[in-house]
Amino acid sequence: MTVLDNQNNQNYQNGFLIYNKEFIFKGKFLSSEQFKIAEICFNTSMTGYQEILTDPSYKSQFINFTFPLIGIVGCNNEDYESWKIHASGLICSEIFSSSSNWRSNINFTNWLLDQKSCAFFDLDTRSLTKIIRDYGPKNIMLCSESYFNEKGIDLIIDQIDQYPTLEENDVIADYTNELEVTVKDTKKESLNIAFLDFGAKDNIKKNLSNRNCNLLEFDMNFKAESILSKKPDGIFLSNGPGDPQKVFNNIKPELKKILESKIPTFGICLGHQILSLAFNAKTKRMDKGHRGGNHPVKNLETGQVEITSQNHGFVVSNDDFPNDLEISHISLFDNTVDGMRSKSQPLFSVQYHPESSPGPHDSRYLFDKFIELMKSNAS
Amino acid sequence: MPARKDISKILVIGSGPIVIGQACEFDYSGSQACKALKNEGYQVVLINSNPATIMTDPEFADKTYIEPIDKEIVKKIIEKEKPDAILPTMGGQTALNIIRELNKENYFSNSPIKILGASPRSIDVAEDRKLFAEAMTEIGLETPFSIIVDDKSDLEKIASEVTYPLILRPFYTLGGTGGGIVFNKDEFLPKVKNAIDLSPVSKTLVEESLIGWKEFEFEVVRDKSDNSIIVCSIENLDPMGVHTGDSITIAPALTLTDKEFQKLRNQSIAILRKIGVETGGSNVQFAVNPSNGRILIIEMNPRVSRSSALASKATGFPIAKIAALLAVGYTLDELQNDITKVTPASFEPVIDYVVTKIPKFNFEKFQGTPKVLNTAMKSVGEIMAIGRNFKESILKGLYSIEGDNLGFDISHELLNLKDDELREQLSIQRPDRLILVAEAIRRDFTIEDINSITGIDNFFLREINEIIDTEKLLIKSQGVLDLNLITQAKKIGFSNTHIASLIKKEVEDIYHLLNKNGAKNVFKRVDTCGNEFDSSTAYLYSSFSEDINPFSCEARPSNKEKIIILGSGPNRIGQGIEFDYCCVQAVKSFQKLGYETIMVNCNPETVSTDYDTSDKLYFEPLDFEFVKNIIDRENSEGSVKGVVVQFGGQTPLRIANKLKEFGYEILGTSFDAIDISEDRERFQQLIQKVGLKQPKSDISIGTKELLKKTTKLNFPILLRPLMFLEVG
Structure with missing residues (x-):
């Protein structure tokens, strides 16, 4: 979509992306609002923008897509990873308002507007990626040209500085408030899993359901007693947005009771970080995060390399790694911890996304492993 | 290990x-x-x-x-x-x-x-279409309906039983010679017999036609521990029915959702395992039905190929080198990514640009051969272009191919086509079909209409439409320098020369206007990772930015003394690999003398465009404007000692004159000496002056003059075109 389209499309206007006083990008702002502030990150996936934008882990973040063309295949009813767009908006080089794919039933820009999301485009996203990499993730503002001219740069910088950081922001609480958990009964013929939803992607649920699991869903405010009373075969901790320490602090006592039951447990992403924290590992903020669909991970048990889908800005630290746990997977990009298992109970977790969507399916075996773990525990 | x-x-x-x-x-x-x-x-x-x-x-x-x-x-x-x-x-x-x-x-x-790399058994299974189809069925994948026929088959019977159109693929012929499309029963016997004759094993495959289906290729690398990665996905702009070597192809695939992409990825890896490619690179080709996503496996090559050369250049991942190392026992995680030097070779490259490959045809050298593409390869070379968007990429591709026209401009011969004639020509898979598509858009054919005639995806048609819309606006603004419009045209890849010719202004006016407003040509790096990591490898392409920050341009010129070597562009009849040999040798010699060597070329098949051949590689059109931008950028730090044009065959000679005119130093043979040897008239004068003998000859422009002049010579006479690629 270019300036030429402007005659037929009144939905966007000239705008600015303000990273800080030094780095201000001109571009086009597609939004119903005059400005928006959020933390910026970048994602290197070349496919799957619909899945990425609807992944709850991206809540309160702007995603800078390094792939320059976004929207070509439109959007459809199947490729949602939750009920709506959770990211604060997207930044890309070029955006498309006509779709070309047999599955598409709405074009990308209309979908964004329907979803009350926003986009900033027609800028050099490659140099923006470099800036995020060198100067770190931080809150930035996207705004219209008129807003920029009206407020002036100093006031805008103040606004950005006063906006709460991702650590200060209670994104998980916001998510939980919106989440509708359906209460389900246990099923005799299925494996019943207490599914702790901190911002879960739909494809995790699909992968478990397809393996004959019955998901008993709970949100962050779960009570150990109500979970244990259902006598689940397994406990699952999902991915989700925000600082893991913050979520962990909220659920620490209840989680402790559950883990003491030694029911087979599996965690993904935020779930992995929470479980690691529960065993006294430390988590830390990463310089630039891991977000993309091409991340090589080494399985230390088999020596195999998996190409994985990743999305995390926090990571479990290698330093002071607890004795109770064992590192099972590492990132071949930077040797950070990508998976762990407990030495004393049936519990494992991975930092990356075996459910992918988007991304390669190399790590789906982990769901099978979880099923095995539950079955062998039962027998 | x-x-x-x-x-x-x-x-x-x-x-x-x-x-x-x-x-x-x-x-x-x-x-x-x-x-x-x-x-x-x-x-x-x-x-x-x-x-x-x-x-x-x-x-x-x-x-x-x-x-x-x-x-x-x-x-x-x-x-x-x-x-x-x-x-x-x-x-x-x-x-x-x-x-x-x-x-x-x-x-x-x-x-x-x-x-x-590949065992004899796996070579057999991949090459023998029957074994291949059986292997695919065993892993639950579909191949098109097909039957193998040889000289003993009852061709008459088959001809009356099958549904047309059909595709012929003779066994073991290079580039699919003898292959083609059979549209009806009348064509069946002659075409099938010809295919059987051309096959060294006298066999051909007759299969379901997939006309209008989309074609995709995946380049896969696998190691002995069963680690597999997709190096690159490629989408053919031309639908099925045109040999992939003759198709305009785009990397990465642009019209697949992640769900479809991952299906193709999974199938590619499953196919490598099934065929038994233990280590190395392979290429898997798919047909996808655009209306329902049905996937068919077309073929796989258990070896490196032209597509893998393209994929290597398109991503910066050296497939052949890695494949050789995997063949002797390394695993992917043990090898380093040469470009970033900080990550292993076991990840999948991501790119943040669009790559276009355009084939080069030489039909004029094969008089009598119809200018129609089918499943037998006819192109003699190719170029690759890199841009930050599809429009920029395809325009740069058209500037690289050394055609007679600028971008999508149409030749006089085609300009006179009436609308219904144009429509008819569009339905033929002509080598210049894209130019006709642009002309149809110019004449307000609808996208849906062109899509139904050509089978080219609406996305690509809409992109070309945007280029043509911009072209129309530029023509409308003739005589005026409209900054907004020109900036917009630059962003989608128009060259200054092209813009100048459309708005009837001097190229210098456009340079001046853009410079004054801070808009610039910038150079970006091919780094395999979308800038997630720093790249120390100087593999560059140009783009345009109106909004410059310290990271916009990644050319990072050194303060050394540099020599720029211009490559030979696409292969064609009369200009093959020999010039690449010369360029690579020249690079090595200059390096020995202590110069920084800078290669400029646009042919992805070559050694000269390997990122570690020269100190710096610009993958750019060998066109004056693009070369000038490189020289100017490199001159901003250190200095360019000169440009070498004599090793690249005819291609760089085309721009030598202009380089000289703008005061750039041409190293080696001077422009004048080159001109004397190329210009037959000047050459003749020289021979006479030094008193040597040459066969009698004369020069004429047009046939009338020719007839007059032949009276001075004895028949038989030899006719040679002027300023052509080394004739004879």
């Missing part, structure tokens, strides 16, 4: 002479492989009959046999050299066929020689 210790001497089989369907991409892959294996301490013995190749230079192998690539000769070499292993996956179909032939004789059954 490091390299295998049980082998020490490896025989690498080259691909022999350049033929249509098999060009210098195998020199690129072969030299990469030889270099990598030698580096690992192996003794490399090479057989290749093509002396114009870089790989046959003495330094690439320990021993080089310039001999015909023939079964008996290969046997003799094996007996004399006693290699421990043979690497046949670098020399195209020629090399694989030698292994098949030897294997048929059971030559390897009692031999300790190891076949690296």
